[in-house]
Amino acid sequence: MSSRSESEHVSYVVQSESLSKRYGDVLAVDNLTFAIEAGTITGFLGPNGAGKSTTLRMLLGLAKPTSGHSTVFGSPYDQLATPALRIGAVLEATDFHPGRSGRDHLRSLGWAVGIPDARVDEVLSLVELQSASKRRVKGYSLGMRQRLGLASALLGNPDLLVLDEPANGLDPEGVRWLRDFLRDFASGGRTVLISSHVLAEIAQTVDQVLIINHGRLVAESTLDELTARVGGVVRVQSPQLDILAELLQREGIVTTRSNDHALFAQGTTKEHVGDVALAAGVAIHELVTEGSSLEEVFLDLTSEGASQ
Ligand SMILES: Nc1ncnc2c1ncn2[C@@H]1O[C@H](COP(=O)(O)OP(=O)(O)OP(=O)(O)O)[C@@H](O)[C@H]1O
Numbered sequence: 268m269s270s271r272s273e274s275e276h277v278s279y280v281v282q283s284e285s286l287s288k289r290y291g292d293v294l295a296v297d298n299l300t301f302a303i304e305a306g307t308i309t310g311f312l313g314p315n316g317a318g319k320s321t322t323l324r325m326l327l328g329l330a331k332p333t334s335g336h337s338t339v340f341g342s343p344y345d346q347l348a349t350p351a352l353r354i355g356a357v358l359e360a361t362d363f364h365p366g367r368s369g370r371d372h373l374r375s376l377g378w379a380v381g382i383p384d385a386r387v388d389e390v391l392s393l394v395e396l397q398s399a400s401k402r403r404v405k406g407y408s409l410g411m412r413q414r415l416g417l418a419s420a421l422l423g424n425p426d427l428l429v430l431d432e433p434a435n436g437l438d439p440e441g442v443r444w445l446r447d448f449l450r451d452f453a454s455g456g457r458t459v460l461i462s463s464h465v466l467a468e469i470a471q472t473v474d475q476v477l478i479i480n481h482g483r484l485v486a487e488s489t490l491d492e493l494t495a496r497v498g499g500v501v502r503v504q505s506p507q508l509d510i511l512a513e514l515l516q517r518e519g520i521v522t523t524r525s526n527d528h529a530l531f532a533q534g535t536t537k538e539h540v541g542d543v544a545l546a547a548g549v550a551i552h553e554l555v556t557e558g559s560s561l562e563e564v565f566l567d568l569t570s571e572g573a574s575q
């Protein structure tokens with residue numbers, strides 16, 4: 268995603284080119300250009316109202332761009348021959364018939380696109396909803412509804428999953444389950460695009476992030492790049508602080524001293540500081556990352572008025 272070069276033959280599963288959407292006075296999506304490679308999990312992040320759902324709806328042919336265009340597997344969504352078998356999507360506010368069981372809901376979806384009932388049982392088991400599958404959806408918890416939504420997206424055994432805020436309403440155990448599930452899904456070369464307004468919810472799941480604010484792209488990078496970009500502050504204690512400070516400065520790292528005999532290294536990682544110390548045989552007594560956490564970076568990038 269980040270190293271996009273025309274000379275490389277990278278196949279992009281999703282491509283968006285200057286995509287914009289205006290609703291009256293609101294420019295919900297503003298000139299978004301990005302591309303997503305196969306086999307990756309991409310977090311699509313932004314605060315409430317940033318334009319995430321609108322973008323996903325345009326990718327899936329559910330909203331018409333005001334300008335720009337997007338492709339999925341190289342074609343505009345509505346020109347794909349069998350989209351239901353290639354792309355599984357769960358958008359916000361997915362409606363279920365409340366009086367129907369989860370299983371019947373999936374069966375009726377499956378029938379519409381020629382998917383056999385056996386696959387319904389398979390996806391119920393994939394999302395671990397078998398035991399509740401014959402209960403009416405109206406009795407489902409929010410987490411169970413999220414799983415049912417995911418099951419419906421998996422029916423066609425797709426190569427791309429597009430999930431709009433799937434972690435909403437999940438308890439920590441549910442979030443962990445979703446993370447493991449998506450990692451497993453992507454490990455075979457399949458692709459996931461997952462939105463959230465909470466970075467922490469998906470930080471351990473995603474390989475890379477697209478961050479939008481007021482409809483505009485403010486960051487497109489791997490999580491590591493994002494951390495490095497703002498730079499953490501690493502606090503280090505050592506009996507040889509003077510030597511360590513000099514070694515770090517030679518690496519181009521800015522250091523400051525505190526009065527409790529610790530050294531602060533700016534814009535680096537504790538791994539880097541540790542490696543530098545090890546290479547010179549300098550003992551480390553404490554090594555902690557402080558300051559800008561990923562969440563702070565996210566808030567910084569998406570704060571009122573922030574833009575690139
Ligand atoms: N159908 C619509 N008609 C008018 N305005 C809309 C419509 N859909 C979205 N908007 C506006 O577009 C902007 C982006 O909304 P969108 O739902 O895409 O944001 P989001 O990032 O998904 O937010 P959230 O985190 O709350 O789900 C908002 O200002 C919203 O009010």
Ligand SMILES: [Mg+2]
Pocket residue numbers: 319320321359431
């Ligand atoms: Mg939304």
